Amino acid sequence: MKRYAKYLLKGSWLLVMSVVSFLFAYPFVYSVLGSLMLKSEFGNMGTLFPIPEHATLQNYAFVFSIDGGFAPLLNSLQRAAWYTLVTVAMAVLCGYVLARYDFRGKKFFLIAIVAAQVVPSVLTIIPSYILVSRIPFMGGNDWLGRGGHGLINNKLMLFLPLGWGSLLWVFLFSQSMKSFPKAIEEAAEIDGCGFWRIVTWVVLRLQGPIVAVIAINTALSNWNDWLTPFLYINNVADSTLTAWLATLTSNLQQFGDKDYPKVFALATVAVIPPFLIFLFFQKYIIQGIASAGVKG
């Protein structure tokens, strides 16, 4: 009798969790199905499972076409790769010296890192935009930053800003150095390694897992950050995939002809890389939340 109760419990757990998982996955299923048809077919259908009668890859052809989504897709990839590189370099180098070296003003840097986490982005979002439009000698500005539009609508804005949220990873890396045996670095020093060789050859290699946590979480959050390019860049070819999707999605609210399938195809392509990263590296993503927490 007790065994039956156990099976019943296990069975109902499976059932409930399957339903829950289905509800979570449903928007993706809908999006993928919808992306496989033409605007006219989707518009007339309206079902909850838009299974295409005349399946077409035309929308995906648009996503990867030169006049379509190719440029933003490439920009998204470059942007995520660039910020991953910068953040990992910053976290490893700064984290290492903060953990190992003793110097005056160290406490100042540590306090600055913590203080930066408290400042909400709302306080800098508008003034940043104004200041970027006023950068001297850029975009037709004179030396006082007047007359032009600065770096607004300039593709450089995909790569230049560095938020102070990224300092969290410096802190995380310096914490991880606490459990790293000093003897290894000392041995490398005896062998004649200087600071750069110790960090790049010894520490970076042996600290692989924590570097993976930083790299994967940074790549994901930058790939998904639609706001910065959305605010600073109007030109689709200089923008990113997720920023372009933000424009398209907010236009869906307006009256007129809506091309849902095209949006769904772009969205599917924007979701696939993070999805694959999650499938293969979820260990590091989960470790990142557990240790850093704030990112999410």
Added chain:
Amino acid sequence: MTATVNKVRGERRRPSARRRREVRTAYLVLLPFFLYIAIWNLVPLLFGLYLGFTEYNALSSTPKWIGLANFKTFFSVPEYGALMWRQIWMGLLALAMNTVISFALALALNVSSKVKGLFRTAIYVPNVSAVSATTAVFVALLNPLADQGLNRILTSLGGAAVTWNYSAFWMTFWIVTYFVWQRVGPAAIIWLGGLQAIDPSLYEAARVDGANFWQQVRYITLPGLKFIAMYILLTGIIGAMQMFDVVMFISKGNPFGQTDVLMYRIYRDGFINFNLGMAGAESLALGLVTVVFALGYLWLQRRNEDE
């Protein structure tokens, strides 16, 4: 043996040359990064503190100092108070739902099963997907026509079609639903970590003493998760206080501004109406409220570490 010798030798060399080299390296590494970040963040922060006290109506004009006038407007026009209040309660509602549902999911996932990883992936993937990429589905499903999207179920069940975007209740409902769908994953994982950190022998001892399931939850699980709960709530509220993307994509603040929030208004005042001084004042007001929450969080975290 060699390690001790090295250590002794290292310590003898330390005082001057080595120490000076370390200080130099540290500053050479830290200063460029920190200065660069200060340029992109600290300078705008300081400029933002000034901006709220100015009248500044187009990017091409110059800000004009007008003292507290923007703040007087903010506190005397009831609309701003309503927007701030809605930002807080809508954020709190979304956060409360997220906290409760993520806890339930964590309890459900705290078992040993081969398919657990599959379920975990399903609830987590929305969080690694861009908000701008996943909201379009919700917009499509909330089509007001009777034979489209969710209305199709309602009408086929014999109900009346709902004009979703004319109803403040339903728009709020879907904003909160989207928020939970998108953010429940990490919260569930954090809860799960907390659940697994509780010493299993406590439950065994309780069972020996005859405690039932609910008593175990009440007296062992919940007290053991106190700080995790604080953590989820406080980091969550900082995010909820800046939330405007979901509102912008799903309801645009409609119907008639009844789901509008202060952060969305700041975005519109700044980037669409170019009422930059007022946007600055609104930012300071919202920022101040958020910082209070954030400091509360840090204080709790410190207390947690001391224990």
